[in-house]
Structure formats: C-alpha cells, structure tokens
Amino acid sequence: xxxxxxxxxxxxxxxxxxxxxKNKSVxxxxxxxxxxxxxxxxxxxxxxxxxxYVAKSxxxxxxKGLELTINPGGPEISPVQMVVSKVDNFGITGADQxxxxxxxxxxxxxxxxxxxxxxxxxxxxxxxxxxxxxNLEGKKVGLIYGRDEETIYRALLAKEKIDSKKINExxxxxxxxxxxxGAIDAQILYEINEPILLAQQGxxxxxxRPRDHDIRFYADVLFTTEEMIKDNPEEVRSFVKxxxxxxxxxxxxxxxxINEVLSVNSxxxxxxxxxxxxLSKPLITGYGEIGYSDKNVWxxxxxxxxxxxxxxxxxxxxxxxxxxxxx
Numbered sequence: 001x002x003x004x005x006x007x008x009x010x011x012x013x014x015x016x017x018x019x020x021x022k023n024k025s026v027x028x029x030x031x032x033x034x035x036x037x038x039x040x041x042x043x044x045x046x047x048x049x050x051x052x053y054v055a056k057s058x059x060x061x062x063x064k065g066l067e068l069t070i071n072p073g074g075p076e077i078s079p080v081q082m083v084v085s086k087v088d089n090f091g092i093t094g095a096d097q098x099x100x101x102x103x104x105x106x107x108x109x110x111x112x113x114x115x116x117x118x119x120x121x122x123x124x125x126x127x128x129x130x131x132x133x134x135n136l137e138g139k140k141v142g143l144i145y146g147r148d149e150e151t152i153y154r155a156l157l158a159k160e161k162i163d164s165k166k167i168n169e170x171x172x173x174x175x176x177x178x179x180x181x182g183a184i185d186a187q188i189l190y191e192i193n194e195p196i197l198l199a200q201q202g203x204x205x206x207x208x209r210p211r212d213h214d215i216r217f218y219a220d221v222l223f224t225t226e227e228m229i230k231d232n233p234e235e236v237r238s239f240v241k242x243x244x245x246x247x248x249x250x251x252x253x254x255x256x257x258i259n260e261v262l263s264v265n266s267x268x269x270x271x272x273x274x275x276x277x278x279l280s281k282p283l284i285t286g287y288g289e290i291g292y293s294d295k296n297v298w299x300x301x302x303x304x305x306x307x308x309x310x311x312x313x314x315x316x317x318x319x320x321x322x323x324x325x326x327x
Contacts, residue, residue: 034062035235038069040079040088042147042220044174045072045265047276048193049092051114053260055246064238070264075144075174080108080223089228090239094118094148095218095321099302102315107226110321111240112291114247115219117211117283120152123195124186125179126204133160133208142172142179142187149188151310152217156210158308176201192279196272217301218293219283221321229322240325244291251281293321 041049052070055061061068071088073079079091080101090111098110122141124130130139133156143150157164170184176194178184180203189195195205210217222243229236250257258273284290298317305311 033065034067035065035232036067036069037061037089037235037239038071038087040071040077040082040091041073042079042092042094043073045070045261046193046268047258047261047273047280048190048220050250050257050261050277050280051247052243053246053264054250054257055242057260057263058246058249060242060245061239064242066235066238066242068239075172078146080106083223083225084108090222090224092220092222094151095221095298096148096151096301096305096310098221098223098320099298099305099315099317100151100311102320103311103313108223109226109229109319110218110221110223110293111236111325112222112244113218113220113293114222114291115280115283116287118148118152118217118219119190119192119280119283120149120210120217120219121189121191122153122156122186122208122210123179123189123191123198124206125198126206128185128206130186130208131206133157133162133213136186136208137162137166138168139185140168140170140183142170142184144172144188148217148219151305152210152215153188154310155215155217155304155308156208156213159213159215192276192283196275196279197269200269200272215304216297217304218297221293222291233325237325240291244326247284247290250277251285254278289326291323291326293323295321 039052056068056070079093080097082088083091084106092114095110098108101108130136143153172178172187176197179187180201191207191209195207198205222240224236254274254277257277258270261273262268262270295317298321302311302314302317306314
C-alpha cells in the first residue's frame with residue numbers, strides 16, 4: 001500500500017514538473033517571438049503621425065509579434081542617420097532625403113508613402129504682403145536646414161529664377177515666435193499645421209505653395225535599410241502592414257486618433273490637432289492605394305533635384321523604393 005502511495009506521489013510530481021517545464025518553454029518561446037523595434041519620427045509628436053499611435057494602441061504591432069517604441073524627431077535629429085546607425089529600425093523622412101542619401105551610398109529604401117503630396121509651404125503674416133516667391137527677395141526667411149523642407153524651398157527658388165543670396169535666410173527655431181514678433185518675415189512651414197495655430201492667435205496668413213508652381217514631392221515616407229529588408233523581410237512586412245492599417249483606422253475614427261495623439265503629447269491643443277488630421281487626409285489617402293509609390297513621381301522628384309543642382313549624380317530610382325511590403 002505504502003509502495004503504491006509512493007508511486008502515486010512520484011507520478012504526480014513528475015506530472016507537475018513536466019507541465020511546469022513545458023509552460024516555461026512556451027513562455028520563453030513567446031518572449032523570443034516578440035521582436036522589439038523602434039520608429040524614429042520626422043518631427044515632434046503630433047497628428048502628423050497619428051496612424052502609428054493608433055496602430056500601437058490598438059495592438060496591431062503586438063498582433064504581429066512586434067513591440068514598437070516610437071521616438072520623436074526634432075530640428076537637430078536626422079531620421080536617416082538614426083536608422084543607418086541602428087539606433088532605430090525604421091524612420092520617417094522626406095522622399096527627397098532617400099534619393100540624396102542613396103547618392104552618397106547610404107542604402108536606405110522607402111517602404112511606403114504616407115503623405116503623397118507635400119504640405120510644405122512658405123508662410124507669412126498677411127500684413128507683410130508676401131504673395132509670390134519674388135516677394136521673398138530682401139526678406140528674412142526662416143528655414144530648417146538639411147531636410148525636405150529646405151530641398152523643396154530651394155527647388156522653388158531655382159524654378160522661379162530667384163537668387164537665394166538676395167534672401168536673408170535664418171535658422172528656424174521651434175514654434176512661431178520668430179514670425180509673430182517680426183524677427184523674420186516668412187518661414188517654411190506645413191500648411192496643415194502652423195497656419196491653424198496662427199489663425200487661433202488672430203493672425204491672417206499668406207501661403208506660397210510650391211506645388212502650385214509644379215513642384216510635387218512625396219513628403220513623409222516610411223523607410224529602413226537594405227540590410228533590414230534582407231535579414232528580416234517578414235518583420236518589415238508586418239510593420240508596414242500594421243502601420244498602414246493604423247492610418248486607415250485613424251481616418252475611420254479621427255476623434256479616437258486625436259485622443260491617442262494627446263495621450264502621447266498632452267501639451268498639444270485638441271482643436272489644432274483635429275484640424276491638422278482633417279487637412280492631412282487628402283494628402284495621405286489621395287492618388288490611389290494608401291502607401292503606394294508611383295515610380296513616375298520618384299523620377300520627377302529626381303529630375304527636379306538634378307535640374308536645381310541639388311543632386312549631382314542621378315541614382316537608380318528603382319532601388320530607392322519598394323511596394324512589395326504593401327501586399
């Protein structure tokens with residue numbers, strides 16, 4: 001009887017140990033399957049990146065085995081440098097920056113286009129009377145150097161045959177105080193962003209839109225490196241698909257999307273961010289499938305960069321972007 005009892009106890013212990021080891025193995029496997037990745041934004045946290053916040057809050061990345069950290073950008077931060085140096089796995093930058101980087105031998109690739117038309121504009125207070133590119137001569141213009149805003153601005157000047165030496169260019173600080181206090185006469189901005197804030201402060205604004213002068217650039221593109229694509233193709237695919245699904249959800253429920261934006265950056269104004277997202281929608285969802293790259297647009301961007309002497313050596317444009325991860 002005692003022998004039977006002992007055997008029973010041993011069997012129970014073996015059963016418990018077996019399942020404990022099995023559960024530990026499963027938990028370890030699940031932990032290993034979750035990949036930690038990071039995304040470097042092009043700018044500070046705001047509605048410009050609402051789709052990514054929504055995708056994260058809705059668990060779209062986790063559903064695909066990804067744990068995403070979203071890192072803000074800023075005036076002194078280059079998303080391309082952050083991704084190439086492996087500080088981040090993915091980044092958001094202007095499409096022109098992909099072309100310019102590849103000319104220098106930096107192997108970055110655009111995975112999806114977020115903003116299919118650029119909201120970049122030159123804004124000024126209406127009282128300054130700046131309504132055309134020619135009016136910028138002799139004026140103080142604030143700009144951020146080394147990004148697509150500068151590229152588009154210089155392409156506009158070249159197209160309109162305006163000598164930049166006749167313009168007093170000043171490094172732009174965050175915010176609008178330089179413009180509202182008269183420290184500068186005009187500045188590079190997003191027509192879907194700063195003009196809303198200026199209107200809230202009671203200022204009337206004039207805008208010069210480069211796209212009205214036949215300069216079309218893709219704005220925000222999601223990108224990574226050739227190495228990341230080669231080594232982790234399914235991880236890249238999962239990230240891209242979850243991100244674009246997040247943007248679709250953001251436009252289906254904009255109020256919830258803005259809640260997510262404000263949860264990330266509580267200092268933002270709800271009305272401003274709501275209008276920001278509303279004005280972004282046609283720039284993101286227009287021109288066909290969300291995220292899709294049109295080779296003709298990339299080629300035209302490159303031609304503009306070459307014509308304005310911004311790009312010295314044309315690149316193989318087919319290697320600058322891919323649509324293969326949209327499917």
